[in-house]
Ligand SMILES: [Zn+2]
């Protein structure tokens with residue numbers, strides 16, 4: 240079928256084109272997209288900070304309605320509303336254990352340009368194949384996805400628009416807290432970085448019952464952090480972050496910390512801010528950046544754990560419906576992060592996410 244897609248053929252550019260989208264194969268679904276969020280990974284892709292091949296259609300926070308299902312799909316049917324999320328192979332030991340975020344093939348499935356079976360679904364007017372991102376390519380009016388990365392949710396189409404980020408950014412921040420840390424009620428947490436991922440971590444810390452939630456922000460983010468549940472804020476550009484965290488926690492440091500800023504040196508500040516037996520988690524994409532860590536004073540002596548976390552340690556079929564429940568209960572007000580754009584405003588939406596302080600730009604189709 241013919242669909243409209245924002246094709247990236249050269250670094251940093253989009254062209255909305257009419258392209259051919261193939262029918263869903265076995266285990267796949269065709270989704271009429273309602274909206275797509277823009278996540279920082281989309282920027283990394285279109286700016287080629289990651290080794291992707293063009294032409295490609297980016298976008299990996301799609302939401303929409305099932306239009307058609309391929310052979311062998313029984314859990315989804317036309318009319319179902321779905322949140323698209325990250326793909327996984329479904330057969331490796333991690334997928335089998337219900338840990339698709341650690342799929343052996345995840346990097347390739349996210350950025351390799353192909354679906355699970357090694358093929359593409361989109362072709363342009365000249366017959367050239369177009370690469371897929373995250374097994375969905377949601378900057379388009381329709382997407383083909385696998386039934387494993389199309390998560391059925393019980394919301395109306397208006398609510399769906401606000402929930403794009405549950406597929407990636409919010410899943411990452413909230414999952415790092417609720418799935419990876421599982422903080423004790425009454426404990427303390429520091430969240431480095433107040434973008435969509437960090438703010439989701441703050442909302443999740445409040446849900447988990449953390450009593451001290453310290454947000455470390457830059458020139459922006461203070462008001463948002465307080466609105467979403469932070470009990471204290473620190474301007475990381477002006478204040479001594481570690482000293483302030485120690486002061487707020489009576490000299491002990493924090494029990495948990497989340498590093499979402501993407502700035503490698505803050506991982507060191509995070510370790511310096513930990514209480515004994517603390518758990519420090521990084522979700523930042525920092526390529527091969529190196530930082531100096533003092534193994535004995537920062538890790539061994541205080542019995543601190545320094546952990547990584549991809550896509551919020553999430554099994555999306557379980558976790559995304561949980562996040563929707565929190566949203567409906569008013570505990571995860573992700574709609575307050577969204578600003579909506581028309582499809583033809585996609586370049587403006589990207590610009591605003593970099594410069595205009597928009598937390599979660601959402602393209603509505
Ligand atoms: Zn796998």
Ligand SMILES: [Zn+2]
Pocket residue numbers: 278279280281299407408
């Ligand atoms: Zn993302």
